[in-house]
Amino acid sequence: MDANDADRFLVDRIREGDQAAWRQLIERFGGRLSAFARARTSSLSDADDLVQDTFVGFLQSLSHYDNIRSLETYLFTILRYKLRDLYRSRKTPAGGGPDSDDWLEQAVADDGETPSGAAELAEAQQLQESMLADVLRRLIHELRDRQAFDDLQVIELIFYAGKRNLDVADLCDIDQKTVAGIKFRAIQRLQKFLGERGQSELAACDESHAEVTVARVWREHRLTCLKRGTLGSYLLGVLEEPWHSYTQFHLDVVGCPMCLANLADLASEDDEAAPRPNAQALFESSVGFLSRGTGVT
Numbered sequence: 001m002d003a004n005d006a007d008r009f010l011v012d013r014i015r016e017g018d019q020a021a022w023r024q025l026i027e028r029f030g031g032r033l034s035a036f037a038r039a040r041t042s043s044l045s046d047a048d049d050l051v052q053d054t055f056v057g058f059l060q061s062l063s064h065y066d067n068i069r070s071l072e073t074y075l076f077t078i079l080r081y082k083l084r085d086l087y088r089s090r091k092t093p094a095g096g097g098p099d100s101d102d103w104l105e106q107a108v109a110d111d112g113e114t115p116s117g118a119a120e121l122a123e124a125q126q127l128q129e130s131m132l133a134d135v136l137r138r139l140i141h142e143l144r145d146r147q148a149f150d151d152l153q154v155i156e157l158i159f160y161a162g163k164r165n166l167d168v169a170d171l172c173d174i175d176q177k178t179v180a181g182i183k184f185r186a187i188q189r190l191q192k193f194l195g196e197r198g199q200s201e202l203a204a205c206d207e208s209h210a211e212v213t214v215a216r217v218w219r220e221h222r223l224t225c226l227k228r229g230t231l232g233s234y235l236l237g238v239l240e241e242p243w244h245s246y247t248q249f250h251l252d253v254v255g256c257p258m259c260l261a262n263l264a265d266l267a268s269e270d271d272e273a274a275p276r277p278n279a280q281a282l283f284e285s286s287v288g289f290l291s292r293g294t295g296v297t
Contacts, residue, residue, distance in 0.1 A: 007071040014290070015062065022290055026055060027279045029075055031268065034277040036076065036261035040083055050086065051277055052285050054079040059289040068130075073222055076258050132213065133221040135193040139186060140223055149246045150174075152224070153253075154182040160218040161254055171253055225256060231263050 013021035033054055037047035057078045058065075065074060136159070143152040153172055157163040158179075165183070169176045218224070226234075226247055233239040234247045250256055251263065 004070075008067045011062075011065065011067065011071065014059075017291055019287055019290065022287060023279070023283050026282050026286070029072060030055075030277040030279055030282055031265035032072075032258075032261045033075060033079055035264035035268065036079060036257060037083070039261070039264070041086070046086065048277065050079060050082045052282055053082045055282060055286045056289050057082065059286065069220075070222060072258070073220060076261075077220075129217050129220070131194075131197060132217045133223065135190050135197075136214070136218060136223055137221070138193055139189050142189070147242055149242045149249075151182050151186070152246070153249050154179055155186045156218075156224055156250075156254055158183055159186075159214045160224070162215055222258065224250060224254075226250060226259050226262075228262055228266065231259065232266055235263060235266055 010021055010025060014025065030051060033051045034047060037050040038044060041047045041050065054075060058075060061078070139155070140152065143149070143155075150172070154168055154174075157168045157171060158165070163171070165176050165179045168179045172179070230239065230243065230247060234244060239247060251260060
């Protein structure tokens with residue numbers, strides 16, 4: 001059973017009101033969610049409350065969750081909105097917490113979307129995003145298979161992080177002409193993949209849509225997020241090249257918030273002094289919502 005199948009099985013059990021499955025979900029994801037929240041709030045109490053609200057929010061929106069979506073990404077999405085609500089209630093700008101990032105600032109600026117609304121995308125939009133994710137994933141896998149990590153870094157900074165060619169050149173220590181060439185070839189490949197699907201153009205790669213469409217799909221589908229096993233090997237110093245260098249780039253240069261949260265969670269497992277979420281307390285405070293969220297009586 002792969003990770004996605006395991007997630008689907010776990011959610012199905014939770015939908016049936018299985019308390020053991022609910023405890024398992026909390027124990028599995030509580031640490032990484034807590035690491036994410038604690039990096040963006042000045043209070044451990046606030047972070048713990050945000051994680052609790054995230055789990056309750058998951059149960060309340062469970063009827064809207066579809067198994068196509070990554071369970072981990074969905075939980076991080078709910079936490080992102082809980083953070084947004086906290087900032088708004090205190091009239092604090094998105095950058096008000098430590099270690100803030102553009103990813104969260106975009107969420108705070110978005111007034112209309114909610115976790116349930118995000119899960120209730122129109123079918124046409126879902127198909128479009130799925131198609132875009134597929135062609136982006138195909139390009140990423142091609143580059144990884146060829147170990148063309150330099151090219152992957154460039155397109156990740158452009159398409160996902162929304163960086164300008166000049167900024168990418170500085171970050172990657174290459175000239176702008178090289179950046180432009182990598183970007184051009186990447187768009188050509190994406191256009192080819194779309195053409196094979198009967199699509200004539202890649203509107204999402206137009207500069208005016210890059211942040212709205214490509215970056216969002218890249219984030220929601222976690223196209224270049226690293227597996228916890230890879231992050232664990234990196235943390236232990238046993239990850240081999242070129243993956244070590246790419247992992248360092250993804251964490252330090254791209255600053256992927258979810259991978260950083262996973263890394264912090266893994267690091268805290270071996271650090272007795274590091275704060276850890278109280279899984280039992282989280283379970284007790286949220287299990288009462290299990291039947292209400294699943295419809296089980």
